[in-house]
Amino acid sequence: MTHQKLPYPNSSLKRLCLLRLSAVGDCCNLLPVIRTLQQYLPNTELTWVIGKGEASLFRGLDGVELVEYDKNTRTGTFRDTFKSQKFDGLLLMQVALRAGLVSRYIHAPLRLGFDVPRSRDGHGFFINQRIAQSGPGHVIDGFFGFAEFLGIPERVFRWDIPVPETATSKLDRLLPASSQPLLVISPCSSQRSRNFRNWSAENYAAVARYAVQKCGLQVVITGTGTAEEHAYASKIQRIVSDSLHKSAMKDSMTVPVINLVGKTDLKMLYALLGRAVAVIAPDSGPIHMSVAAGTPAIGLYATSNPDRTGPVLGKKWVVNQYPEAVKRFIGRDVATVRWGRRVRHPDAMSLITTSMVTERLDDLLATPVKARLEQALNSKNGVGDD
Numbered sequence: 001m002t003h004q005k006l007p008y009p010n011s012s013l014k015r016l017c018l019l020r021l022s023a024v025g026d027c028c029n030l031l032p033v034i035r036t037l038q039q040y041l042p043n044t045e046l047t048w049v050i051g052k053g054e055a056s057l058f059r060g061l062d063g064v065e066l067v068e069y070d071k072n073t074r075t076g077t078f079r080d081t082f083k084s085q086k087f088d089g090l091l092l093m094q095v096a097l098r099a100g101l102v103s104r105y106i107h108a109p110l111r112l113g114f115d116v117p118r119s120r121d122g123h124g125f126f127i128n129q130r131i132a133q134s135g136p137g138h139v140i141d142g143f144f145g146f147a148e149f150l151g152i153p154e155r156v157f158r159w160d161i162p163v164p165e166t167a168t169s170k171l172d173r174l175l176p177a178s179s180q181p182l183l184v185i186s187p188c189s190s191q192r193s194r195n196f197r198n199w200s201a202e203n204y205a206a207v208a209r210y211a212v213q214k215c216g217l218q219v220v221i222t223g224t225g226t227a228e229e230h231a232y233a234s235k236i237q238r239i240v241s242d243s244l245h246k247s248a249m250k251d252s253m254t255v256p257v258i259n260l261v262g263k264t265d266l267k268m269l270y271a272l273l274g275r276a277v278a279v280i281a282p283d284s285g286p287i288h289m290s291v292a293a294g295t296p297a298i299g300l301y302a303t304s305n306p307d308r309t310g311p312v313l314g315k316k317w318v319v320n321q322y323p324e325a326v327k328r329f330i331g332r333d334v335a336t337v338r339w340g341r342r343v344r345h346p347d348a349m350s351l352i353t354t355s356m357v358t359e360r361l362d363d364l365l366a367t368p369v370k371a372r373l374e375q376a377l378n379s380k381n382g383v384g385d386d
Contacts, residue, residue: 012088013044013088014043014088015045015047015086015087015089016046016089017087017089017091017106017108018047018093019091020049020094021050021051022094023054023190024054024057024266024288024289025285025288025309026094026139027050027057028159028288028291030143031061032140032144032155032156032158032159033140033144034064035160036144036152036155036156037147039154040147041150041152046065047066047067048065048066049069049106050067051068051069052068052070052071056265056266057161057266057270058161059162059267078102078105082105082106082107085106086108087107087108089111089150090108090112092111092113093143095113095114095118095119095120100125100126103126110128110129112131113127114131115133115134115145116130116133129149131145131146131149132145136308136340137307138310139308157312161270161293163271164267167265167270168268168271170268171268174260174263174264175272176255178218180217180218181216181217181277182217182218183208183211183215183218183219183220183276183277183279183280183361184220184222184272184273184280184286185204185221185222186221186223186279186280186281186284187201187204187223187229187232188223188226188282188284189281189283189284195303196303196345197282197283197303198349199282199300199352200349201232201235201236202239203353204236204280205235205236205239206239206354207280207354207357208221208236208240208256209239209243209244210354212240212244212256215365218258219240219257219258220258220260220272221233221257221261222260222269224261224262225261225263230262232261234259237257237259240257241256266289270292271293273289274295276290277295278295278296278297278298278361278364278365279297279298280298283299283301283304287311288312291312291314296311296313296364296373297317298357298360298361299317299318299319300349300352301319301320301321302321302322302348302349302351303322303325303342303344304342304343305340306318308339314372314373317363317372321349321351321352322334324351325345326341328348329347
């Protein structure tokens with residue numbers, strides 16, 4: 001298996017199929033690669049095989065055919081979809097075994113995948129070419145490696161996810177008319193074994209109270225609707241409401257914390273994030289959706305490395321306690337652990353204090369709006385530095 005760029009010209013690529021099924025945050029990071037391919041391969045047809053849930057956010061993308069993969073649907077149905085289709089290249093941009101098995105039904109002479117360090121789950125069995133190996137970097141660097149393999153070193157950081165009027169109308173009905181800027185808090189990451197990415201509800205409540213009292217913001221809590229997310233939202237609301245009960249703030253703000261957990265789909269959530277001045281969340285999809293919507297994200301990172309999975313724009317707003325967590329709970333310096341290693345300890349997020357978050361919020365609000373997501377974007381070395 002060679003790792004070199006193929007010798008044919010870009011003009012020979014009439015049809016490309018990109019396969020990335022999940023998750024929402026990773027799909028958001030993939031979209032700038034698609035925009036790059038569109039700009040530098042304008043005559044190439046692009047098909048994106050994507051998970052059904054993730055597709056609900058990206059439906060309507062200009063110039064991209066979405067093929068939705070539903071894991072609950074019989075494999076034969078997906079096989080029949082691609083039985084008569086031929087592509088010039090398949091970009092297998094997910095190393096999970098499920099993605100590899102799905103890729104077997106896509107016919108293309110070029111089957112491009114990740115380099116060896118990024119591979120697992122038998123990824124190499126489903127490809128015949130690999131992107132060039134590079135040093136540790138952000139997830140998006142690996143994605144852009146596919147464009148670089150095709151001879152495109154430039155990077156186009158553009159998302160342009162369409163939002164239908166129906167989504168904005170539904171959102172308007174959920175949000176009371178107000179002149180106060182919005183702060184969105186998405187407190188929970190996806191539920192999985194030994195995740196430990198969630199900050200405490202008490203800490204979120206303290207930040208929400210500060211945002212209401214000191215910054216004059218309207219706080220909105222979001223989530224998909226799990227029992228944990230409902231419990232978080234209720235607790236945050238209760239704590240903030242109790243703390244403001246005897247305050248004049250209660251009279252000036254009917255609902256200091258609006259609970260939208262379970263009430264928005266992905267299009268509505270994306271529209272909401274675009275209206276906010278900032279988003280506060282742990283390492284999760286809303287961090288990347290926020291950046292795609294043009295809103296800075298105050299990411300809370302202790303169990304994972306934001307240099308790998310943090311927001312690709314506005315990195316300076318991240319609260320990064322990952323190095324301290326590695327030192328405290330693994331007993332090593334961050335430079336000596338495997339790139340991407342998680343800190344699997346339930347106390348890791350407690351290393352983030354409320355003052356760290358409120359200081360980031362103060363600094364962000366004091367920064368001119370146009371400068372909040374500015375940073376130097378290096379076309380070859382990743383997302384650059386603020």
